Amino acid sequence: MIIGTRGSDLALAQAKTIERMLSERGVSTTRKIIKTTGDTFTDRPLHEVEGVGAFVRELDDRMLEGEVDIAVHSMKDLPTVRPETFRTSAVLKRDSPLDVLLTSDGSRLDELPEMAVIGTSSMRRRAQILRYRPDLEVQDLRGNINTRIRKLNDGLYDGILLAEAGLQRMGWEMDVERLPPDNFCPSANQGTIAVVTLSGTEAEEATSMLDHRRTRIETTIERIVVADVEGGCTAPIGSFTEFVNDEELRVLAEVLALDGSEEVRIDEIIPLDDYEEHARALASELVGMGGKELVQLAVCQLSNKMF
Numbered sequence: 001m002i003i004g005t006r007g008s009d010l011a012l013a014q015a016k017t018i019e020r021m022l023s024e025r026g027v028s029t030t031r032k033i034i035k036t037t038g039d040t041f042t043d044r045p046l047h048e049v050e051g052v053g054a055f056v057r058e059l060d061d062r063m064l065e066g067e068v069d070i071a072v073h074s075m076k077d078l079p080t081v082r083p084e085t086f087r088t089s090a091v092l093k094r095d096s097p098l099d100v101l102l103t104s105d106g107s108r109l110d111e112l113p114e115m116a117v118i119g120t121s122s123m124r125r126r127a128q129i130l131r132y133r134p135d136l137e138v139q140d141l142r143g144n145i146n147t148r149i150r151k152l153n154d155g156l157y158d159g160i161l162l163a164e165a166g167l168q169r170m171g172w173e174m175d176v177e178r179l180p181p182d183n184f185c186p187s188a189n190q191g192t193i194a195v196v197t198l199s200g201t202e203a204e205e206a207t208s209m210l211d212h213r214r215t216r217i218e219t220t221i222e223r224i225v226v227a228d229v230e231g232g233c234t235a236p237i238g239s240f241t242e243f244v245n246d247e248e249l250r251v252l253a254e255v256l257a258l259d260g261s262e263e264v265r266i267d268e269i270i271p272l273d274d275y276e277e278h279a280r281a282l283a284s285e286l287v288g289m290g291g292k293e294l295v296q297l298a299v300c301q302l303s304n305k306m307f
């Protein structure tokens, strides 16, 4: 079976993880590297390139054409709405879901001077760090993990925000500050690798044994809770769910204004029984509190380049 992956170091590390797990279970695979739109325009902010799904569509197409059987993605890059033909056949056990701050001189977030420059291209991270430290200056920072760290080392930023899972998968141990989810609610599905196949295929069957039940439930809830406010666009939205015991989950989700000056937020414990129904109720709650209007506002601010 052929595994399709993007060519970045992070994507390759993720693909190799799947290859190893499958080979341990007696399934042998070969690898095919696919270039995607999201990889081509690395100098422009992601929301200008394709919006949601820039990294995913190309691999989808190659699978439909029969060139690859299995695609490996960072699950947070998978759009909320997916065509029926594709199955997320496995959701791996989650790595760290957290964001981290990496600074050029080892300063912690609370120690950074006023006007220190923070690099991120994520609207969510921008809004959350400005909410916590409105005196900081956020500047756009595009590129894969390697590029972003090089730009920090080049002295262009005082600090940058990254997903801890990315660093872990690259095997880099760095002195980073882990940002707690209460103030820095991660993106839906952050830290999770997803395996995609076509429905009803041998590849689906073979990869489904890699599925991790708890992570599958957590990530499903994270998607449901923000689906209604998201409406298919990139916006400052966080969504994080985790089991607190065998029967209950904590659901944290928020929508922010781009500058972090406004927020709509839920933080609830729900039972595992009928979790999808509870998640849908929380989704309506988020909309009822004005979540959609905040997303609209952020989208307007963006198109007017108000930051």
Ligand SMILES: NCc1[nH]cc(CCC(=O)O)c1CC(=O)O
Pocket (backbone or CB within 6 Å): 074, 075, 076, 077, 161, 162, 163, 165, 166, 189, 190, 191, 192, 193
């Ligand atoms: N936005 C790109 C992206 N997609 C997945 C990860 C990290 C790995 C993960 O969250 O699973 C990253 C890098 C980052 O956000 O710093």
